[in-house]
Amino acid sequence: MKPKRQWLAEEYAEATAQHPERDAPFETLSQIPVDPIYTPDDLEGFDLERDLGYPGSFPYTRGVRDSMYRGRPWTMRMFAGFGTAEQTNQRFKRLLNAGQTGLSTAFDLPTLMGYDSDHPMALGEVGKCGVAVASLADMEVLFDGIDPEQVTTSMTINSPANAIWAMYLAMAERRGADLGKVGGTIQNDILKEFIAQKEYIFPPAPSVKLVIDTFEWGPKHAPRFNFISVSGYHIREAGSNAVQELAFTLADGIHYVRKALERGLDIDEFAPRISFFFNVHNDFFEEIAKFRAARRIWARQMRDVFGARNERSWMLRTHAQTAGVSLTAQQPLVNLTRVAIQALAGVLGGTNSLHTDAYDEALALPTEEAATLALRTQQVIAEETGVPNTVDPLAGSYYLEWLTNEMERRTLDYFEQIDGLGGVEAAIDEGFFAREIGDASWKAQREVDDKRRLVVGVNAYVQDHPEVPIQLVDPSVVEVQQQRLARVRRERDAQEAESALAELRSAAQDGRNTMPAFMRCAHAMCTLGEQMDVLREVYGVYQEPVLI
Amino acid sequence: MDRKLRVLIAKPGLDGHDRGAKVIARALRDAGMEVIYTGLRQTAEMIVAAAVQEDVDAVGLSVLSGAHMHYFEAVVDGLNTKGADDVLVFGGGIVPDQDRPRLEELGVGEVFGPGANTDDVVAYVRRAVAERRAS
Numbered sequence: 001m002k003p004k005r006q007w008l009a010e011e012y013a014e015a016t017a018q019h020p021e022r023d024a025p026f027e028t029l030s031q032i033p034v035d036p037i038y039t040p041d042d043l044e045g046f047d048l049e050r051d052l053g054y055p056g057s058f059p060y061t062r063g064v065r066d067s068m069y070r071g072r073p074w075t076m077r078m079f080a081g082f083g084t085a086e087q088t089n090q091r092f093k094r095l096l097n098a099g100q101t102g103l104s105t106a107f108d109l110p111t112l113m114g115y116d117s118d119h120p121m122a123l124g125e126v127g128k129c130g131v132a133v134a135s136l137a138d139m140e141v142l143f144d145g146i147d148p149e150q151v152t153t154s155m156t157i158n159s160p161a162n163a164i165w166a167m168y169l170a171m172a173e174r175r176g177a178d179l180g181k182v183g184g185t186i187q188n189d190i191l192k193e194f195i196a197q198k199e200y201i202f203p204p205a206p207s208v209k210l211v212i213d214t215f216e217w218g219p220k221h222a223p224r225f226n227f228i229s230v231s232g233y234h235i236r237e238a239g240s241n242a243v244q245e246l247a248f249t250l251a252d253g254i255h256y257v258r259k260a261l262e263r264g265l266d267i268d269e270f271a272p273r274i275s276f277f278f279n280v281h282n283d284f285f286e287e288i289a290k291f292r293a294a295r296r297i298w299a300r301q302m303r304d305v306f307g308a309r310n311e312r313s314w315m316l317r318t319h320a321q322t323a324g325v326s327l328t329a330q331q332p333l334v335n336l337t338r339v340a341i342q343a344l345a346g347v348l349g350g351t352n353s354l355h356t357d358a359y360d361e362a363l364a365l366p367t368e369e370a371a372t373l374a375l376r377t378q379q380v381i382a383e384e385t386g387v388p389n390t391v392d393p394l395a396g397s398y399y400l401e402w403l404t405n406e407m408e409r410r411t412l413d414y415f416e417q418i419d420g421l422g423g424v425e426a427a428i429d430e431g432f433f434a435r436e437i438g439d440a441s442w443k444a445q446r447e448v449d450d451k452r453r454l455v456v457g458v459n460a461y462v463q464d465h466p467e468v469p470i471q472l473v474d475p476s477v478v479e480v481q482q483q484r485l486a487r488v489r490r491e492r493d494a495q496e497a498e499s500a501l502a503e504l505r506s507a508a509q510d511g512r513n514t515m516p517a518f519m520r521c522a523h524a525m526c527t528l529g530e531q532m533d534v535l536r537e538v539y540g541v542y543q544e545p546v547l548i
Numbered sequence: 549m550d551r552k553l554r555v556l557i558a559k560p561g562l563d564g565h566d567r568g569a570k571v572i573a574r575a576l577r578d579a580g581m582e583v584i585y586t587g588l589r590q591t592a593e594m595i596v597a598a599a600v601q602e603d604v605d606a607v608g609l610s611v612l613s614g615a616h617m618h619y620f621e622a623v624v625d626g627l628n629t630k631g632a633d634d635v636l637v638f639g640g641g642i643v644p645d646q647d648r649p650r651l652e653e654l655g656v657g658e659v660f661g662p663g664a665n666t667d668d669v670v671a672y673v674r675r676a677v678a679e680r681r682a683s
Binding site: 109113125129193327328329362365438441446455457467543 | 561562563564565566567570571574575585586587588589591613614615617618619642644645646661662663665666667
């Protein structure tokens with residue numbers, strides 16, 4: 001057979017001279033040029049054992065478990081939260097009844113930023129884009145009737161992660177649960193907040209210190225909990241491309257590992273509980289390649305660079321969510337199609353759990369019907385398509401393997417750049433990530449504006465569409481929330497609350513692990529705002545340089 | 549009267565989603581306007597103070613957190629109180645259709661949703677400010 005290059009120069013050139021190619025950008029969303037075909041010529045030097053292997057073994061390109069979805073499908077974990085703890089508790093129960101297999105909690109912005117519901121900065125935001133949790137009392141209502149030993153819960157919380165995690169564990173303890181059996185995930189990835197989502201409170205150094213406190217405390221006290229979910233999702237939503245998402249996320253993960261090692265922790269004790277969270281966007285093959293490359297890069301870093309010996313330290317386990325940023329307000333039902341294709345890419349990429357966005361999320365928080373449809377999308381893939389019947393079915397595709405290699409290569413190039421700047425924290429200070437992401441999102445927006453890239457319903461196939469019903473948040477949420485807060489402050493043991501906060505302050509001041517103090521604060525019904533105020537005083541607050 | 553258009557792009561409240569705000573700031577700047585971007589976590593008072601101090605023609609609020617009604621109202625009220633009611637207030641973000649009539653009543657201009665074309669935003673700001681100057 002003639003080499004690919006020759007075929008392109010001869011047959012293909014001749015054919016396209018007669019029937020020219022479309023005038024379209026033949027490149028991935030990360031601007032990786034895409035050839036008309038891929039052949040073994042593109043995989044020169046590819047070593048089956050070294051680069052691919054079997055699923056469940058190094059370098060895990062094909063997945064972290066031998067049987068993958070033949071054993072157990074991915075966890076269907078829908079992100080939910082709005083209004084009061086009572087309302088979200090009801091949504092949780094209905095999602096579990098609809099066949100969802102894990103919970104995922106969305107907190108409102110005051111909670112994410114460490115303010116109680118009655119703080120002036122919370123005005124207008126309580127219960128709006130998630131549920132408000134200001135103390136253990138809210139947490140108990142939120143998980144009422146849900147067994148923390150049976151259902152794993154993921155909590156999207158970052159700067160106040162230690163405090164919220166402690167409230168969750170305290171809730172479980174008060175129900176008599178064994179913390180050794182309580183599983184779940186806290187997002188707790190502060191670096192991507194500085195890079196992308198911007199929900200930081202304290203400056204980078206003490207923020208990372210708080211994260212490493214969980215690395216140290218978690219494996220000993222809550223061994224089934226993933227104390228971090230290193231997240232590319234938000235980096236992508238902020239406008240990065242897939243390569244940047246992959247590279248910056250793994251660089252963040254490596255940064256945490258280095259910091260934990262600096263503290264003298266044993267890599268094989270903490271690394272098995274590091275989990276990840278990626279976006280699944282529109283470019284089907286690029287997304288699949290991203291997940292496969294992520295596992296291979298992480299495995300190689302952990303084993304070959306950091307010398308981890310426990311196999312579980314090498315495995316990149318990940319959650320995935322379809323791309324909110326890809327959803328359109330125009331012809332919103334079309335989002336159902338986008339989400340289905342993205343979800344399929346996540347599954348073909350071997351994700352361990354998945355959230356599918358609801359079609360109405362470019363308009364408001366999802367209605368119950370829209371959220372259920374999104375869950376049904378996953379169930380169709382799991383039950384009706386046959387896709388989960390064989391592990392990593394696209395392995396060996398010349399294109400996909402080449403693209404996986406390409407994503408890895410470009411990621412390692414970024415690692416070098418970031419190291420050259422002095423590491424992730426230095427690169428944040430220098431504005432590197434803000435610039436990279438800003439430029440990529442600007443470029444992508446211009447392509448859509450100029451119709452070089454078409455988006456159905458937005459700049460192509462435009463038509464009027466009927467309004468869809470949307471979820472409204474009851475304005476009485478604030479009162480319910482503030483009343484509970486007032487009751488908590490009134491009824492708790494004031495002396496114990498004060499003394500717990502004093503312990504937190506001294507742990508922070510002396511650089512001790514803060515988790516024991518957070519646990520005590522949770523049980524003492526200290527509010528989230530009180531705890532974060534103590535740390536604001538000790539650590540100061542961060543303000544980012546303004547860059548356009 | 550031919551001075552450059554001055555626009556304040558603001559992120560009110562706790563919401564940190566700034567992709568849209570930054571893209572719009574860049575588009576307006578590339579179109580020759582003077583753009584001041586507030587950065588994150590601004591209260592309505594801070595935004596009003598910046599608008600008055602910078603003597604802007606327009607204020608663009610970017611809100612994706614659902615707190616838009618609160619912030620649009622507070623910024624419009626604040627500008628009126630300071631006698632800066634000639635400033636165009638427009639916006640972008642996740643704003644349900646149901647809320648639009650009330651925003652219109654407040655005198656808020658266009659509120660662009662996801663998928664808006666940046667050229668349209670530029671053209672709108674030019675036109676709306678010109679109309680205000682003329683009236």
